[in-house]
Amino acid sequence: MCQGRQAFVLLANGTLLKGIFMKLRIRNCLVALTAAALLAHLPSTGRAEDLLITGAGATFPFPLYSKWFSDFQKADPTTKINYQSIGSGGGIRQLQEKTVDFGASDAPMTDEQMAKSPAPVVHLPMVLGAVVITYSLPDFNSDVKISPELLSDMFLGKITNWNDPRISSLNPTLKFPNKPLLIVHRSDGSGTTAIFTDYLAKVSPEWKEKVGSGAAVKWPTGLGGKGNEGVTGIIKQTPGAIGYTELTYALANQMPVASLKNQSGEFVKPSVESVTAAAAGSVKVIPEDFRVSITNSVGKGAYPISGFTYILVFQTMKNPKAQAFKKFLDWSMGEGQKSAPSLHYSPLPKELVAKVQKRIGELKAE
Amino acid sequence: MDDKAPRPSGGSGPSGTTFVRMIRKQTPQPRWGGRRYTRARLSLSDVKRRWVSRFGVFFLYCLTFLAVTPLLGIFIYIVNKGIPGLNRDFFVSLPKPVGETGGGMGNAIVGSGILVSLTSIIGVPWGILLGVYLSEYASSRLARWLRQCIDQLSSIPSIVIGLFAYAMIVVWTKHFSAWAGTFALLIILVPIVARTTEEILKLVPQHIREAGLALGIPRWNVTLFIVLKGVRGGVMTGVILGIARIMGETAPLIFTAFNNQYGFSGLNQPTASLPVQLYTYAISPFEEWHQQAWTGALVLVGIVLALNVISRILFKKSEVRRD
Amino acid sequence: MSTLWQKDIHRGDRLFQFVLRACAIAAMVLLLFMVVNLGYRSWPAFKVFGLKFFVSSDWDPVNDQFGVVSFVYGTLVSSALALLIAVPVSVGSALCLTELAPRRISAVLGFLIEMLAAIPSVVYGLWGIFVLAPLMRETVQPFLGKYLGWIPLFSGPAYGVGMLTAGILLAIMIIPTILSISREVFFAIPRAQREAALALGATRFETLWIAVVKSSVSGLFGASVLGLARAFGETMAVTMVIGNRAEVAVSLFAPGQTMASVIANEYAEATTDIHLAALGAVGVTLFLVSWLINSTARAIVSRSERRGGAGGR
Secondary structure, eight states: OHHHHHHHHHHHHHHHHHHHHHHHHHHHHHHHHHHHHHHHHHHHHOOTTOEEEEEEEOSTTHHHHHHHHHHHHHHSTTEEEEEEEOOHHHHHHHHHTTOSSEEEESSOOOHHHHHHSSSOEEEEEEEEEEEEEEEOOTTOOSOOEEOHHHHHHHHTTOOOBTTOHHHHHHSTTOOOOSOBOEEEEESSOOHHHHHHHHHHHHHOHHHHHHTOOSSSOOOSSOEEESHHHHHHHHHHHSTTEEEEEEHHHHHHTTOOBOEEEOTTSOEEOOOHHHHHHHHHHHGGGOOTTOOOOOTTOOSTTOOSSEEEEEEEEESEEOTTHHHHHHHHHHHIIIIIHHHTGGGTOBOOOHHHHHHHHHHHHHOEEO | OOOSOOOOOTTSOHHHHHHHHHHHHHSOOOOSSOHHHHHHHOOHHHHHHHHHHHHHHHHHHHHHHHHHHHHHHHHHHHHHHHGGGOSHHHHHOOBOOTTOOOBOOHHHHHHHHHHHHHHHHHHHHHHHHHHHHHHHSTTSHHHHHHHHHHHHHHHSOHHHHHHHHIIIIIHHHTSOOHHHHHHHHHHHHHHHHHHHHHHHHHTSOHHHHHHHHHTTOOHHHIIIIIIIHHTHHHHHHHHHHHHHHHHTOOHHHHTTTOOOSSSOOOTTSOOOOHHHHHHHHHTSOOHHHHHHHHHHHHHHHHHHHHHHHHHHHHHHHSSOOOO | OHHHHHHHHHHHHHHHHHHHHHHHHHHHHHHHHHHHHHHHHHHHHHHHHTTHHHHOOOEETTTTEEOOHHHHHHHHHHHHHHHHHHHHHHHHHHHIIIIISOHHHHHHHHHHHHHHTTSOHHHHHHHIIIIIHHHIIIIIHHHHHHHHTTSGGGOSOOOSSSHHHHHHHHHHHHHHHHHHHHHHHHHTSOHHHHHHHHHTTOOHHHHIIIIIIGGGHHHHHHHHHHHHHHHHHOOHHHHHHSBOOOOOOSOTTSOBOOHHHHHHHHTTTOOSHHHHHHHHHHHHHHHHHHHHHHHHHHHHHHHHHHHHGGGOO
């Protein structure tokens, strides 16, 4: 009896040992896996003291920002700024949730949003950009002129074909094809939308009443694309489509842009100069916190749908990120402004740069 | 009565063939040559039936064609479009700013690798243990509830999982991070692994467990090193299929792991992944990015298909096959 | 000494069971937490809009009016379209592959199609944007509009992207799923049943119909519902081709939006609390619906498996 028992124990013992051995093997496997995972990223990690600052927001300045952050990293290799263009609404929201270090938006935050924010937020205008009306009509290379009334009627869904007499009456020399006119707009919360609808609400009482203005609105008609990228992509892919995007997106994709009638009655093509003119026209009315709309500007030669694009930061940031980011902001007001026109963004007027620099100096680090 | 010789094939194997042949030997066969004979035997409704049958079979072939064409078309298209961008740079370089040519998806490939391996390291043991629990200790009420829960977890749309992981991890830690992405992917991986493990363990004959226990080996040892070890090929199949699945998931990562144009910078930082990068590039208007998206798609499909093929081979090799 | 060993053995068992139970409880807690969290986050929307949330199609972030109808409509219509296309095609080809095609071809094609079920949806979306949408815009939609334009379903401008495109893309995506399961179902049917039909003088097609299809209806139903479940929860591919517009439009050419795509589009970017809560509520709705579909499908499939299981599978 006792012997039998011992035999059992021995057997069990053996299995146990084997079990432990197996366990070790499994653990080895896991360790190897972990090590592999860690090793896999070593070459691309860079130095440990590198700083990664994460920002998110507007798609409007994304081409410029991606160039800026890449250039700035060359100037200061220890700081990496990861910027994801998820839309201005997203920039504001993620900043408020404190999931990113800075936000970016083309639409300044509303008073309500400011009140809800967990800490005081500072708006820093970076550059100016234009929201342009771009379209895709194959075999049609001329520039189209559009008046504010026509534009709002298009986006209200009242004009459904390119051969509508109201379009040709503004462009008597052009022959428009018989093609359905398809509206493309943003599907996400967007500062581009905010600037665009702000303009439409200013020029069209009907738009103001029916749709209103904001980062996301209830569109009467049309297709939604995600981000400036998405909208441009759809317009490019869809003959007969018309929509609004940032100037760079249209130009970078060789897409035509419409001239728009401004308040002084001239048809103005969007360009670095006409946007600067719009800013010059309204530089005196810019308040201390920089939150201002400059659409439908009165200036001569001013393109009417222009706007600032902002970087949003908390008044107080944590070190060492604060220091690094302040360095970047200073850089952006100097070097950065110089590279803006090459990507079709307008640099800030001189007086404004000084004001913004002063504001950057006031940012606190802790 | 005859439709042009009911040739059994595919489904009905050799026994079916012999069976029909037997019948044919016994009954006089209407032949195409014997015209009068045929005409006498086939009534109008029989002719109709014959044509309906022919048409039906033709129709089924058409449907097959319809099903296979777009699927293979997609595959060939991706290969065609993707290959031009396939070079060393694509795998090792970081993305360039918009408008500059060159660059690659090195960040996304590394990021995907990290997300997936991290998820596997946590999720695979967890999933297997869950499967073991379900199959070996299933009598308890807890296990019944558990099975329900796992089924429900696996039926949640991935976007809702992303939403949850954002609300849970990202808002809580104040960081988009690889951890948040891992958390979301875990919720997808664990149910898959658990359910396949359970299904496969159920196929292990009861007497193996009894034999082990009868030798006085502790139950946990029997379970892990006799029962589970015997079917490790099958379990690995489930694991690899699960990994292939999370490899291609986009929706749960958009607002958890987020994206990062630099290389991997720590588990607490936003991390790029192949599917998310693909999505970003696909909806962009930039030609260079489109090319990269196609190449990325090719790489992603390649990885996923390779994983699938491996799992197939493992399953074939594993001893416990059904039937 | 022997008691010592025994004690050790039991300790191992207890420990193991403890670990297992911990894993199990962790999974359950996760689900519970998820439900509670989603419910908690979306509660404000249900409180403010109440039942109106489920009957209003208004989705207006400017005026804080939210209703889920247009997304439910988008999800239902795109999935229904997908099913309408995918079920006949995949059941038909499963039938063809199991019963008619030469065994080798059938095995190769079956394998390939099962592989294709694993292609990530974002890749389907990519293909959808660059191949399917232009094809729809240039060829299919103008054609349909010309000959069937009098039906409101096929009226309106050809955007290329839209409900129809999303439906077709979804159909392509769920074909592998439905096809593979249908094949399994057909394989499970006893051979004798086919032979019996043949012996009774049925033609080839009649054999397929009577002996194979009719007796596997519930299995096929289950397969379709599993396909439906995949279509329901599908996010990325649909977001990329559906046009993203919150509207209930009669025309299938018109852009739409599904529950999953609205979350993908707006969740990271919604700024007001009520907008967020409304998106959470959309998530809850989607959660409930897919749970319902999945459990139905699972019940049906397992029942048919039990019945067809006599064949050894």
